[in-house]
Amino acid sequence: MSTLAITNVGTMVSGDLARPRLDADTVLVTDGRIAAIGGSELAQDTRVVVDANGSTLLPGLIDSHVHPVIGDFTPRQRMLDFIDSCLHGGVTSMISAGEAHFPGRPKHPAGVKALALLAHESFKNARPSGVKVHGGALILEPGLTEADFAELAAFGCWLVGEVGLGGVSKPEDAAPMVKWAHRHGFKVLMHTGGTSIPGSSTVSAADVTAVKPDVVCHLNGGPTAVAPDEIERIITETNLAVEIVQCGNFQAALIIARLLQERGELGRLILGNDAPSGTGVIPLGILRNLAFLSSVGGVEPAEAIACATGNTARVFGLDTGMIEVGRAGDLVLADAPLGSAGANALDALRYGDLPGVAMVVIDGHIKVDGSRNTPPPTRKASVRV
Ligand SMILES: [Zn+2]
Structure with missing residues:
Protein backbone atom coordinates (compact mmCIF):
# COMPACT_ATOMS: atom_id res chain seq x y z
CA MET A 1 0.00 0.00 0.00
CA SER A 2 1.62 3.26 -1.09
CA THR A 3 0.96 6.26 1.11
CA LEU A 4 1.98 9.88 1.00
CA ALA A 5 1.27 12.47 3.68
CA ILE A 6 1.55 16.21 3.14
CA THR A 7 1.70 17.92 6.50
CA ASN A 8 2.37 21.34 8.02
CA VAL A 9 0.20 22.97 5.35
CA GLY A 10 -0.36 26.66 6.11
CA THR A 11 -3.43 27.20 3.90
CA MET A 12 -5.56 24.47 2.37
CA VAL A 13 -7.68 25.34 -0.68
CA SER A 14 -10.45 22.81 -1.35
CA GLY A 15 -11.34 23.48 -4.98
CA ASP A 16 -14.99 23.54 -3.88
CA LEU A 17 -16.64 26.90 -4.47
CA ALA A 18 -19.16 26.20 -1.70
CA ARG A 19 -16.34 25.96 0.86
CA PRO A 20 -13.15 27.22 -0.78
CA ARG A 21 -10.84 26.77 2.25
CA LEU A 22 -10.41 23.82 4.59
CA ASP A 23 -9.47 23.99 8.23
CA ALA A 24 -6.80 21.26 8.15
CA ASP A 25 -3.02 21.01 7.86
CA THR A 26 -2.49 17.44 6.66
CA VAL A 27 -3.67 15.34 3.72
CA LEU A 28 -3.09 11.61 3.46
CA VAL A 29 -3.06 9.93 0.04
CA THR A 30 -3.32 6.13 -0.09
CA ASP A 31 -3.07 4.13 -3.31
CA GLY A 32 -3.49 7.26 -5.37
CA ARG A 33 -6.62 8.56 -3.61
CA ILE A 34 -7.13 11.13 -0.87
CA ALA A 35 -7.75 8.96 2.20
CA ALA A 36 -7.94 11.51 5.03
CA ILE A 37 -7.84 15.27 5.67
CA GLY A 38 -7.07 16.58 9.16
CA GLY A 39 -4.25 17.19 11.63
CA SER A 40 -0.57 16.18 11.74
CA GLU A 41 -1.31 12.89 13.52
CA LEU A 42 -2.38 11.57 10.07
CA ALA A 43 1.27 11.69 8.98
CA GLN A 44 2.43 9.18 11.62
CA ASP A 45 3.52 5.80 10.24
CA THR A 46 3.47 7.12 6.68
CA ARG A 47 6.23 6.04 4.34
CA VAL A 48 6.65 9.33 2.47
CA VAL A 49 6.03 12.58 4.35
CA VAL A 50 6.12 16.00 2.70
CA ASP A 51 6.66 18.91 5.09
CA ALA A 52 4.85 21.80 3.43
CA ASN A 53 6.63 24.25 5.72
CA GLY A 54 3.55 26.47 6.03
CA SER A 55 2.87 26.80 2.31
CA THR A 56 -0.46 26.43 0.47
CA LEU A 57 -1.96 23.15 -0.75
CA LEU A 58 -4.46 23.19 -3.59
CA PRO A 59 -5.95 20.61 -5.95
CA GLY A 60 -4.00 19.95 -9.16
CA LEU A 284 1.98 29.11 -16.60
CA GLY A 285 -1.26 30.13 -18.31
CA ILE A 286 -3.65 28.69 -15.72
CA LEU A 287 -1.70 30.41 -12.94
CA ARG A 288 -1.83 33.60 -15.00
CA ASN A 289 -5.63 33.26 -15.28
CA LEU A 290 -5.79 32.89 -11.50
CA ALA A 291 -3.59 35.94 -10.90
CA PHE A 292 -5.61 38.00 -13.39
CA LEU A 293 -8.99 37.13 -11.88
CA SER A 294 -7.71 37.51 -8.29
CA SER A 295 -5.97 40.85 -8.80
CA VAL A 296 -8.06 42.88 -11.26
CA GLY A 297 -11.09 40.57 -11.70
CA GLY A 298 -12.36 40.95 -8.14
CA VAL A 299 -12.55 37.17 -7.56
CA GLU A 300 -11.30 35.80 -4.22
CA PRO A 301 -8.14 33.76 -4.92
CA ALA A 302 -9.47 30.54 -3.35
CA GLU A 303 -12.65 30.92 -5.43
CA ALA A 304 -10.62 31.52 -8.60
CA ILE A 305 -8.74 28.28 -7.85
CA ALA A 306 -12.08 26.47 -7.51
CA CYS A 307 -12.93 27.69 -11.04
CA ALA A 308 -9.74 26.00 -12.34
CA THR A 309 -10.26 22.78 -10.36
CA GLY A 310 -13.57 21.74 -8.77
CA ASN A 311 -15.77 23.55 -11.31
CA THR A 312 -13.99 21.91 -14.24
CA ALA A 313 -14.11 18.50 -12.60
CA ARG A 314 -17.87 18.86 -12.10
CA VAL A 315 -18.52 20.03 -15.66
CA PHE A 316 -16.55 17.11 -17.16
CA GLY A 317 -17.32 14.46 -14.52
CA LEU A 318 -13.69 14.00 -13.40
CA ASP A 319 -12.68 12.37 -10.09
CA THR A 320 -10.05 15.06 -9.40
CA GLY A 321 -10.12 18.83 -8.79
CA MET A 322 -10.96 18.86 -5.09
CA ILE A 323 -9.25 18.08 -1.83
CA GLU A 324 -11.90 15.63 -0.69
CA VAL A 325 -11.71 12.08 0.61
CA GLY A 326 -12.04 9.60 -2.28
CA ARG A 327 -10.80 11.95 -5.00
CA ALA A 328 -7.58 11.37 -6.95
CA GLY A 329 -4.45 12.48 -5.08
CA ASP A 330 -3.66 15.27 -7.55
CA LEU A 331 -2.20 18.14 -5.54
CA VAL A 332 -0.05 21.25 -5.82
CA LEU A 333 2.02 22.87 -3.09
CA ALA A 334 2.69 26.56 -3.71
CA ASP A 335 3.77 29.67 -1.88
CA ALA A 336 4.23 33.37 -2.53
CA PRO A 337 7.17 33.73 -4.91
CA LEU A 338 10.38 35.16 -3.50
CA GLY A 339 10.08 38.96 -3.35
CA SER A 340 6.27 39.07 -3.68
CA ALA A 341 4.23 41.61 -1.73
CA GLY A 342 1.99 38.67 -0.78
CA ALA A 343 2.50 36.61 2.38
CA ASN A 344 1.30 33.29 0.91
CA ALA A 345 0.14 31.86 -2.42
CA LEU A 346 -3.39 33.31 -2.16
CA ASP A 347 -2.10 36.69 -1.09
CA ALA A 348 0.39 36.70 -3.98
CA LEU A 349 -2.47 36.02 -6.43
CA ARG A 350 -4.35 38.95 -4.92
CA TYR A 351 -1.35 41.15 -5.74
CA GLY A 352 -1.29 39.71 -9.27
CA ASP A 353 1.86 37.64 -8.73
CA LEU A 354 2.20 34.03 -9.90
CA PRO A 355 2.73 31.66 -6.95
CA GLY A 356 5.94 29.66 -6.82
CA VAL A 357 5.13 25.97 -7.29
CA ALA A 358 7.05 23.86 -4.79
CA MET A 359 5.63 20.45 -5.60
CA VAL A 360 3.16 18.72 -7.93
CA VAL A 361 1.64 15.35 -7.03
CA ILE A 362 -0.39 13.10 -9.34
CA ASP A 363 -2.21 10.05 -7.95
CA GLY A 364 -0.08 10.34 -4.81
CA HIS A 365 3.23 10.35 -6.69
CA ILE A 366 5.54 13.36 -6.57
CA LYS A 367 6.01 14.47 -10.20
CA VAL A 368 7.63 17.86 -9.62
CA ASP A 369 9.84 18.71 -6.65
CA GLY A 370 10.58 22.38 -7.34
CA SER A 371 9.08 23.86 -10.51
CA ARG A 372 11.52 24.77 -13.26
CA ASN A 373 9.06 27.32 -14.65
CA THR A 374 7.53 29.36 -11.82
CA PRO A 375 9.56 31.76 -9.69
CA PRO A 376 10.90 30.00 -6.59
CA PRO A 377 8.49 29.70 -3.66
CA THR A 378 9.48 31.61 -0.53
CA ARG A 379 9.06 28.54 1.69
CA LYS A 380 10.50 25.28 0.40
CA ALA A 381 8.80 21.96 1.01
CA SER A 382 10.92 18.99 2.05
CA VAL A 383 10.40 15.24 1.64
CA ARG A 384 11.18 12.59 4.23
CA VAL A 385 11.17 9.00 3.02
ZN1 LIG B 1 -11.85 27.81 -30.29
Whole structure:
Protein backbone atom coordinates (compact mmCIF):
# COMPACT_ATOMS: atom_id res chain seq x y z
CA MET A 1 0.00 0.00 0.00
CA SER A 2 1.62 3.26 -1.09
CA THR A 3 0.96 6.26 1.11
CA LEU A 4 1.98 9.88 1.00
CA ALA A 5 1.27 12.47 3.68
CA ILE A 6 1.55 16.21 3.14
CA THR A 7 1.70 17.92 6.50
CA ASN A 8 2.37 21.34 8.02
CA VAL A 9 0.20 22.97 5.35
CA GLY A 10 -0.36 26.66 6.11
CA THR A 11 -3.43 27.20 3.90
CA MET A 12 -5.56 24.47 2.37
CA VAL A 13 -7.68 25.34 -0.68
CA SER A 14 -10.45 22.81 -1.35
CA GLY A 15 -11.34 23.48 -4.98
CA ASP A 16 -14.99 23.54 -3.88
CA LEU A 17 -16.64 26.90 -4.47
CA ALA A 18 -19.16 26.20 -1.70
CA ARG A 19 -16.34 25.96 0.86
CA PRO A 20 -13.15 27.22 -0.78
CA ARG A 21 -10.84 26.77 2.25
CA LEU A 22 -10.41 23.82 4.59
CA ASP A 23 -9.47 23.99 8.23
CA ALA A 24 -6.80 21.26 8.15
CA ASP A 25 -3.02 21.01 7.86
CA THR A 26 -2.49 17.44 6.66
CA VAL A 27 -3.67 15.34 3.72
CA LEU A 28 -3.09 11.61 3.46
CA VAL A 29 -3.06 9.93 0.04
CA THR A 30 -3.32 6.13 -0.09
CA ASP A 31 -3.07 4.13 -3.31
CA GLY A 32 -3.49 7.26 -5.37
CA ARG A 33 -6.62 8.56 -3.61
CA ILE A 34 -7.13 11.13 -0.87
CA ALA A 35 -7.75 8.96 2.20
CA ALA A 36 -7.94 11.51 5.03
CA ILE A 37 -7.84 15.27 5.67
CA GLY A 38 -7.07 16.58 9.16
CA GLY A 39 -4.25 17.19 11.63
CA SER A 40 -0.57 16.18 11.74
CA GLU A 41 -1.31 12.89 13.52
CA LEU A 42 -2.38 11.57 10.07
CA ALA A 43 1.27 11.69 8.98
CA GLN A 44 2.43 9.18 11.62
CA ASP A 45 3.52 5.80 10.24
CA THR A 46 3.47 7.12 6.68
CA ARG A 47 6.23 6.04 4.34
CA VAL A 48 6.65 9.33 2.47
CA VAL A 49 6.03 12.58 4.35
CA VAL A 50 6.12 16.00 2.70
CA ASP A 51 6.66 18.91 5.09
CA ALA A 52 4.85 21.80 3.43
CA ASN A 53 6.63 24.25 5.72
CA GLY A 54 3.55 26.47 6.03
CA SER A 55 2.87 26.80 2.31
CA THR A 56 -0.46 26.43 0.47
CA LEU A 57 -1.96 23.15 -0.75
CA LEU A 58 -4.46 23.19 -3.59
CA PRO A 59 -5.95 20.61 -5.95
CA GLY A 60 -4.00 19.95 -9.16
CA LEU A 61 -5.07 22.50 -11.76
CA ILE A 62 -7.20 21.42 -14.73
CA ASP A 63 -6.61 23.14 -18.05
CA SER A 64 -10.05 23.02 -19.65
CA HIS A 65 -8.90 23.88 -23.16
CA VAL A 66 -5.87 22.28 -24.81
CA HIS A 67 -5.17 21.47 -28.45
CA PRO A 68 -2.77 18.51 -28.24
CA VAL A 69 -2.04 16.14 -31.11
CA ILE A 70 -0.20 12.97 -30.11
CA GLY A 71 2.33 12.69 -27.33
CA ASP A 72 4.12 15.71 -25.90
CA PHE A 73 4.59 17.51 -29.21
CA THR A 74 2.71 20.37 -30.85
CA PRO A 75 3.04 20.82 -34.60
CA ARG A 76 1.41 24.28 -34.27
CA GLN A 77 4.43 25.71 -32.46
CA ARG A 78 6.88 22.92 -33.40
CA MET A 79 7.59 22.36 -29.76
CA LEU A 80 8.40 19.34 -27.62
CA ASP A 81 7.40 18.80 -23.97
CA PHE A 82 4.80 21.55 -23.66
CA ILE A 83 2.68 19.27 -21.45
CA ASP A 84 5.64 18.67 -19.14
CA SER A 85 6.13 22.44 -18.98
CA CYS A 86 2.48 22.91 -17.97
CA LEU A 87 2.92 20.27 -15.25
CA HIS A 88 5.59 22.57 -13.82
CA GLY A 89 2.87 25.26 -13.78
CA GLY A 90 0.68 23.10 -11.54
CA VAL A 91 -1.49 21.48 -14.24
CA THR A 92 -2.30 17.82 -13.55
CA SER A 93 -5.23 17.32 -15.96
CA MET A 94 -6.01 18.64 -19.42
CA ILE A 95 -9.14 18.52 -21.55
CA SER A 96 -8.65 18.32 -25.29
CA ALA A 97 -10.81 20.75 -27.22
CA GLY A 98 -9.97 18.87 -30.43
CA GLU A 99 -6.80 17.57 -32.08
CA ALA A 100 -7.28 20.12 -34.85
CA HIS A 101 -3.56 20.67 -35.42
CA PHE A 102 -2.93 17.08 -36.53
CA PRO A 103 -1.00 17.41 -39.81
CA GLY A 104 -3.26 16.48 -42.71
CA ARG A 105 -6.22 16.03 -40.38
CA PRO A 106 -8.84 13.81 -42.04
CA LYS A 107 -12.20 15.46 -42.68
CA HIS A 108 -14.55 12.57 -43.48
CA PRO A 109 -16.47 10.55 -40.87
CA ALA A 110 -14.17 7.49 -40.86
CA GLY A 111 -11.12 9.72 -40.56
CA VAL A 112 -12.31 11.96 -37.75
CA LYS A 113 -13.43 8.88 -35.80
CA ALA A 114 -10.06 7.23 -36.33
CA LEU A 115 -8.24 10.35 -35.15
CA ALA A 116 -10.42 10.70 -32.04
CA LEU A 117 -9.91 7.05 -31.11
CA LEU A 118 -6.16 7.18 -31.77
CA ALA A 119 -5.67 10.31 -29.63
CA HIS A 120 -7.96 9.02 -26.87
CA GLU A 121 -6.10 5.73 -26.53
CA SER A 122 -2.64 7.20 -27.01
CA PHE A 123 -3.05 9.71 -24.17
CA LYS A 124 -4.77 7.13 -21.95
CA ASN A 125 -2.01 4.57 -22.45
CA ALA A 126 0.92 6.97 -22.26
CA ARG A 127 0.37 10.00 -20.05
CA PRO A 128 2.98 12.63 -20.91
CA SER A 129 4.95 13.22 -17.67
CA GLY A 130 2.00 11.70 -15.80
CA VAL A 131 -0.43 14.49 -16.79
CA LYS A 132 -3.98 13.21 -17.29
CA VAL A 133 -4.62 14.40 -20.83
CA HIS A 134 -8.20 13.63 -21.83
CA GLY A 135 -7.59 13.41 -25.55
CA GLY A 136 -9.56 12.25 -28.55
CA ALA A 137 -12.15 15.00 -28.88
CA LEU A 138 -14.19 14.21 -31.98
CA ILE A 139 -14.32 17.04 -34.49
CA LEU A 140 -17.74 17.25 -36.12
CA GLU A 141 -17.71 16.78 -39.88
CA PRO A 142 -20.66 16.28 -42.26
CA GLY A 143 -21.81 12.68 -42.64
CA LEU A 144 -21.35 11.52 -39.03
CA THR A 145 -24.29 9.43 -37.82
CA GLU A 146 -25.57 8.46 -34.39
CA ALA A 147 -23.98 5.02 -34.86
CA ASP A 148 -20.58 6.73 -35.09
CA PHE A 149 -21.03 8.29 -31.64
CA ALA A 150 -22.19 4.94 -30.25
CA GLU A 151 -19.14 3.20 -31.71
CA LEU A 152 -16.68 5.75 -30.28
CA ALA A 153 -18.43 5.69 -26.89
CA ALA A 154 -17.98 1.91 -26.77
CA PHE A 155 -14.22 2.53 -26.98
CA GLY A 156 -14.38 5.06 -24.12
CA CYS A 157 -14.31 8.29 -26.13
CA TRP A 158 -16.40 10.98 -24.42
CA LEU A 159 -15.43 14.39 -25.79
CA VAL A 160 -16.62 16.36 -28.79
CA GLY A 161 -14.04 19.00 -29.73
CA GLU A 162 -15.08 22.57 -30.31
CA VAL A 163 -18.12 22.70 -32.57
CA GLY A 164 -17.03 25.07 -35.31
CA LEU A 165 -13.56 23.62 -35.80
CA GLY A 166 -14.75 21.21 -38.47
CA GLY A 167 -17.10 21.32 -41.42
CA VAL A 168 -20.25 21.20 -39.26
CA SER A 169 -20.72 24.79 -38.18
CA LYS A 170 -24.30 25.81 -38.95
CA PRO A 171 -26.47 25.38 -35.83
CA GLU A 172 -29.09 23.39 -37.77
CA ASP A 173 -26.40 20.87 -38.78
CA ALA A 174 -24.65 20.76 -35.40
CA ALA A 175 -27.71 20.51 -33.10
CA PRO A 176 -28.78 16.96 -34.11
CA MET A 177 -25.19 15.70 -33.76
CA VAL A 178 -24.92 17.28 -30.32
CA LYS A 179 -28.12 15.45 -29.34
CA TRP A 180 -26.61 12.14 -30.51
CA ALA A 181 -23.40 12.94 -28.65
CA HIS A 182 -25.29 13.63 -25.42
CA ARG A 183 -27.32 10.45 -25.81
CA HIS A 184 -24.05 8.50 -25.83
CA GLY A 185 -22.51 10.28 -22.85
CA PHE A 186 -20.26 12.80 -24.61
CA LYS A 187 -19.43 16.25 -23.31
CA VAL A 188 -19.62 18.82 -26.07
CA LEU A 189 -17.46 21.93 -26.42
CA MET A 190 -18.36 24.82 -28.67
CA HIS A 191 -16.16 27.52 -30.13
CA THR A 192 -17.50 31.05 -29.67
CA GLY A 193 -16.34 34.33 -31.10
CA GLY A 194 -14.43 35.21 -34.22
CA THR A 195 -12.72 32.76 -36.50
CA SER A 196 -9.66 31.35 -34.73
CA ILE A 197 -7.81 29.72 -37.59
CA PRO A 198 -8.47 29.69 -41.32
CA GLY A 199 -11.29 27.22 -41.91
CA SER A 200 -13.06 27.60 -38.56
CA SER A 201 -16.17 29.71 -38.18
CA THR A 202 -17.60 32.71 -36.35
CA VAL A 203 -20.03 31.75 -33.59
CA SER A 204 -22.59 33.99 -31.85
CA ALA A 205 -25.00 33.80 -28.88
CA ALA A 206 -27.87 32.65 -31.11
CA ASP A 207 -25.72 29.77 -32.41
CA VAL A 208 -24.81 28.67 -28.87
CA THR A 209 -28.45 28.75 -27.76
CA ALA A 210 -29.48 26.65 -30.76
CA VAL A 211 -26.73 24.03 -30.43
CA LYS A 212 -26.81 23.57 -26.61
CA PRO A 213 -23.25 22.37 -25.94
CA ASP A 214 -21.96 21.62 -22.42
CA VAL A 215 -19.25 24.27 -22.50
CA VAL A 216 -19.19 27.65 -24.19
CA CYS A 217 -15.51 27.73 -25.01
CA HIS A 218 -13.41 30.85 -24.58
CA LEU A 219 -16.29 33.23 -24.07
CA ASN A 220 -13.51 35.85 -23.80
CA GLY A 221 -12.29 35.02 -27.29
CA GLY A 222 -10.16 32.40 -28.91
CA PRO A 223 -8.57 34.83 -29.56
CA THR A 224 -11.32 37.17 -30.89
CA ALA A 225 -14.21 37.67 -28.46
CA VAL A 226 -17.89 38.08 -29.25
CA ALA A 227 -19.23 41.59 -28.57
CA PRO A 228 -20.01 42.50 -24.93
CA ASP A 229 -23.77 42.33 -25.52
CA GLU A 230 -23.36 38.79 -26.91
CA ILE A 231 -21.40 37.80 -23.79
CA GLU A 232 -24.23 39.14 -21.68
CA ARG A 233 -26.81 37.19 -23.70
CA ILE A 234 -24.92 33.92 -23.33
CA ILE A 235 -24.56 34.42 -19.59
CA THR A 236 -28.11 35.59 -18.93
CA GLU A 237 -30.06 33.47 -21.45
CA THR A 238 -28.33 30.12 -20.84
CA ASN A 239 -27.05 28.23 -17.80
CA LEU A 240 -24.14 26.65 -19.68
CA ALA A 241 -20.59 26.40 -18.34
CA VAL A 242 -18.49 29.25 -19.72
CA GLU A 243 -14.76 29.38 -20.15
CA ILE A 244 -12.15 32.10 -19.82
CA VAL A 245 -8.86 31.35 -21.57
CA GLN A 246 -5.41 32.85 -21.34
CA CYS A 247 -5.09 33.14 -25.13
CA GLY A 248 -8.14 35.42 -25.33
CA ASN A 249 -9.34 38.97 -24.78
CA PHE A 250 -8.74 40.32 -21.26
CA GLN A 251 -11.37 43.05 -21.40
CA ALA A 252 -13.96 40.41 -22.25
CA ALA A 253 -12.64 38.22 -19.41
CA LEU A 254 -13.33 41.04 -16.96
CA ILE A 255 -16.87 41.47 -18.28
CA ILE A 256 -17.51 37.73 -17.80
CA ALA A 257 -16.04 37.67 -14.29
CA ARG A 258 -18.07 40.69 -13.22
CA LEU A 259 -21.36 39.38 -14.65
CA LEU A 260 -20.99 35.91 -13.15
CA GLN A 261 -20.13 37.35 -9.75
CA GLU A 262 -23.06 39.78 -9.83
CA ARG A 263 -25.37 36.87 -10.60
CA GLY A 264 -23.80 34.57 -8.00
CA GLU A 265 -22.94 32.13 -10.80
CA LEU A 266 -19.17 31.68 -10.46
CA GLY A 267 -19.89 27.93 -10.42
CA ARG A 268 -20.32 28.12 -14.21
CA LEU A 269 -16.81 29.43 -14.81
CA ILE A 270 -13.92 27.19 -15.89
CA LEU A 271 -10.40 28.23 -16.90
CA GLY A 272 -8.25 27.13 -19.81
CA ASN A 273 -5.30 28.15 -21.90
CA ASP A 274 -6.51 27.52 -25.50
CA ALA A 275 -2.98 26.42 -26.28
CA PRO A 276 -1.04 25.25 -28.17
CA SER A 277 -2.49 27.77 -30.59
CA GLY A 278 -1.39 30.61 -32.77
CA THR A 279 -0.77 32.58 -29.58
CA GLY A 280 1.77 30.01 -28.49
CA VAL A 281 2.29 27.70 -25.56
CA ILE A 282 1.82 29.21 -22.09
CA PRO A 283 3.00 26.76 -19.42
CA LEU A 284 1.98 29.11 -16.60
CA GLY A 285 -1.26 30.13 -18.31
CA ILE A 286 -3.65 28.69 -15.72
CA LEU A 287 -1.70 30.41 -12.94
CA ARG A 288 -1.83 33.60 -15.00
CA ASN A 289 -5.63 33.26 -15.28
CA LEU A 290 -5.79 32.89 -11.50
CA ALA A 291 -3.59 35.94 -10.90
CA PHE A 292 -5.61 38.00 -13.39
CA LEU A 293 -8.99 37.13 -11.88
CA SER A 294 -7.71 37.51 -8.29
CA SER A 295 -5.97 40.85 -8.80
CA VAL A 296 -8.06 42.88 -11.26
CA GLY A 297 -11.09 40.57 -11.70
CA GLY A 298 -12.36 40.95 -8.14
CA VAL A 299 -12.55 37.17 -7.56
CA GLU A 300 -11.30 35.80 -4.22
CA PRO A 301 -8.14 33.76 -4.92
CA ALA A 302 -9.47 30.54 -3.35
CA GLU A 303 -12.65 30.92 -5.43
CA ALA A 304 -10.62 31.52 -8.60
CA ILE A 305 -8.74 28.28 -7.85
CA ALA A 306 -12.08 26.47 -7.51
CA CYS A 307 -12.93 27.69 -11.04
CA ALA A 308 -9.74 26.00 -12.34
CA THR A 309 -10.26 22.78 -10.36
CA GLY A 310 -13.57 21.74 -8.77
CA ASN A 311 -15.77 23.55 -11.31
CA THR A 312 -13.99 21.91 -14.24
CA ALA A 313 -14.11 18.50 -12.60
CA ARG A 314 -17.87 18.86 -12.10
CA VAL A 315 -18.52 20.03 -15.66
CA PHE A 316 -16.55 17.11 -17.16
CA GLY A 317 -17.32 14.46 -14.52
CA LEU A 318 -13.69 14.00 -13.40
CA ASP A 319 -12.68 12.37 -10.09
CA THR A 320 -10.05 15.06 -9.40
CA GLY A 321 -10.12 18.83 -8.79
CA MET A 322 -10.96 18.86 -5.09
CA ILE A 323 -9.25 18.08 -1.83
CA GLU A 324 -11.90 15.63 -0.69
CA VAL A 325 -11.71 12.08 0.61
CA GLY A 326 -12.04 9.60 -2.28
CA ARG A 327 -10.80 11.95 -5.00
CA ALA A 328 -7.58 11.37 -6.95
CA GLY A 329 -4.45 12.48 -5.08
CA ASP A 330 -3.66 15.27 -7.55
CA LEU A 331 -2.20 18.14 -5.54
CA VAL A 332 -0.05 21.25 -5.82
CA LEU A 333 2.02 22.87 -3.09
CA ALA A 334 2.69 26.56 -3.71
CA ASP A 335 3.77 29.67 -1.88
CA ALA A 336 4.23 33.37 -2.53
CA PRO A 337 7.17 33.73 -4.91
CA LEU A 338 10.38 35.16 -3.50
CA GLY A 339 10.08 38.96 -3.35
CA SER A 340 6.27 39.07 -3.68
CA ALA A 341 4.23 41.61 -1.73
CA GLY A 342 1.99 38.67 -0.78
CA ALA A 343 2.50 36.61 2.38
CA ASN A 344 1.30 33.29 0.91
CA ALA A 345 0.14 31.86 -2.42
CA LEU A 346 -3.39 33.31 -2.16
CA ASP A 347 -2.10 36.69 -1.09
CA ALA A 348 0.39 36.70 -3.98
CA LEU A 349 -2.47 36.02 -6.43
CA ARG A 350 -4.35 38.95 -4.92
CA TYR A 351 -1.35 41.15 -5.74
CA GLY A 352 -1.29 39.71 -9.27
CA ASP A 353 1.86 37.64 -8.73
CA LEU A 354 2.20 34.03 -9.90
CA PRO A 355 2.73 31.66 -6.95
CA GLY A 356 5.94 29.66 -6.82
CA VAL A 357 5.13 25.97 -7.29
CA ALA A 358 7.05 23.86 -4.79
CA MET A 359 5.63 20.45 -5.60
CA VAL A 360 3.16 18.72 -7.93
CA VAL A 361 1.64 15.35 -7.03
CA ILE A 362 -0.39 13.10 -9.34
CA ASP A 363 -2.21 10.05 -7.95
CA GLY A 364 -0.08 10.34 -4.81
CA HIS A 365 3.23 10.35 -6.69
CA ILE A 366 5.54 13.36 -6.57
CA LYS A 367 6.01 14.47 -10.20
CA VAL A 368 7.63 17.86 -9.62
CA ASP A 369 9.84 18.71 -6.65
CA GLY A 370 10.58 22.38 -7.34
CA SER A 371 9.08 23.86 -10.51
CA ARG A 372 11.52 24.77 -13.26
CA ASN A 373 9.06 27.32 -14.65
CA THR A 374 7.53 29.36 -11.82
CA PRO A 375 9.56 31.76 -9.69
CA PRO A 376 10.90 30.00 -6.59
CA PRO A 377 8.49 29.70 -3.66
CA THR A 378 9.48 31.61 -0.53
CA ARG A 379 9.06 28.54 1.69
CA LYS A 380 10.50 25.28 0.40
CA ALA A 381 8.80 21.96 1.01
CA SER A 382 10.92 18.99 2.05
CA VAL A 383 10.40 15.24 1.64
CA ARG A 384 11.18 12.59 4.23
CA VAL A 385 11.17 9.00 3.02
ZN1 LIG B 1 -11.85 27.81 -30.29
